[in-house]
Amino acid sequence: MTTTAAGTDTLAERLAEVWADLEEQLAQVPILRRLDEGTVTLDDYLRLLFNLRQQVVDGSLWISRAASNFDVAHFELRAAAIRHAEEEHRDFLMLERDYVAVGGSLDQLRAGRKNIGSEALSGYMFHYADLPNPVGLLGAMFIIEGLGAQRAAGWAARFQEVLGLADSQVHFMRYHEQADSAHTGDLEAILDSGIIDAAAADDIVRCAQVVARLYALQLEELDR
């Protein structure tokens, strides 16, 4: 693993620190606290899906945009981004089916707009994806795929436990445990491949910090 100019910590250690900060922020998010306490309501689950959907629907778009900005010197990253965009671009449909399965209206869901946090997150991702060779986005991937792999299934299980939901009502969150675990495996392989230099590592950590904060903001700003 690369050692950076900023200190003696490896990239993995620096990302682990960003992750720990994110965990602390998530513990303060009201809807996640209610989920933890078991006081979460069906309306909370609907709101969470509604708010996530407005940003998730953009996921494949910024990944493909990033793919188009990797030059031939970053061929492996471009290949990975193209694969990833293909895998993600039907995800929001799964979320939409869950929303309908718990009584939500597809028309209203699709007519929804992003909350303040989602606007910031999505805006930042598109901005970053427009840069030439946006290697720093691996930091965004670390956060978003990490949430999917490490937290989403736990959230799904807790929603199921508290609200008595069927598996087919939490597809989106459950699916991400497997899919994003595979993606984080891919990510680790890239980070270990030796193509990340010190400057790129700094970019990755910085992007991870911003995305972690904006993701938490998205969860804090439900419906606003």
Add this chain to the structure above:
Amino acid sequence: MTATAYLTGFGSYLPGEPVGNEGIAARLGGDDPVTQRIRRRVLEANGIRQRHYALDEHGEPTELNEQLAVKALQAALGDRGIGASDIRMLACATTMGDVLVPGFASMVHGRLGGGPKQLLSVAGVCASSLSALDAAVSKVRLGDHPRAAVVASELASRSLRQRRYDGIRSGMDAHFLRWMLSDGAGAVVVEFQPHPDRPSLRVDWVRQVSLAHEHDVCMRAGMSGPEPVVGRTWQDVDIAEAEAAGMFLLRQDVSMLDDLAGAGIRQFEELVDIGLIDVGHLDHVVCHYSTNAFRDVAFEALRRRIPTLDTDRWFSNLETRGNTGSASIFIALEEAWRTGRFAVGDTVLLAVPESGRFSFAFAHLTVVAPPGRATASQIKE
């Protein structure tokens, strides 16, 4: 993991004013001395004092079966405080719809409205009600639909009128049903969440079993004997010939009814034996039966297993609402629920024997408190 299904809304619709025993002949005819004598005998046996007909005082139809179903559905949706557009599945049971084609549920949905829905038309006789419930409950448990509605509806009276019987040989097999059946509809709303601010009935399980493999037809229409014959059903022969052969009379082989009662009790015993019914924790029984004679048979059989079962825990409204076939169980459940017979924590068994060709359906329900409030059983703990 599956979701849990709850009954959160209850409705029934009984057309017109209640008709006492003295008002039957005006609607159904049959005022010759022989028929009057048979009627009196049948009414004494079945114990029904009042029923409803979708017929005016001259015996002319006032409504369609699909209208009865829609009114019961609207009552159930109103009871729950939601609209038809909140329902994603509609399961409809009836013995005979108004028309041969299309299915009953299509006609009910067309009249009810409320956006796209999954439909199920369950054909059968009395137990089709719980088969429809089973399907809706299963889909809700799977998480495929957040809300469904189930309705069972019957409009038998129009085929019980004198014009059907004129010149046709009809014995006790036809008269028994003629003076027993009447019209009505009952409906429930099924959801994956309990009612937000009042108790609901959690559906613990639904079981339906047919013993047609070892029993002949008991209740029939559309053929001239107990066995269908190739080329000889009502669809094969001329309509006039079918009518002359009495194929359009609803008939029941009353000599088989003791066997039916015995088989139903054995099914109940089996549910006790496999542990689905815990006789130590069964608080209410809502049972469909066609006549009071079977009430006593069933009640005594249950009391052998549940010595504490007294008449307070046994509910039927056969005597005042009549025998409305598949609709009966929901009409009885609605009245039991509305009149406050059940308390949070109580368990309820619905039991529906069907004579058609020996089918039996049961459902086990538990009264649960609204979310966020402790249930009686939790308090006990």
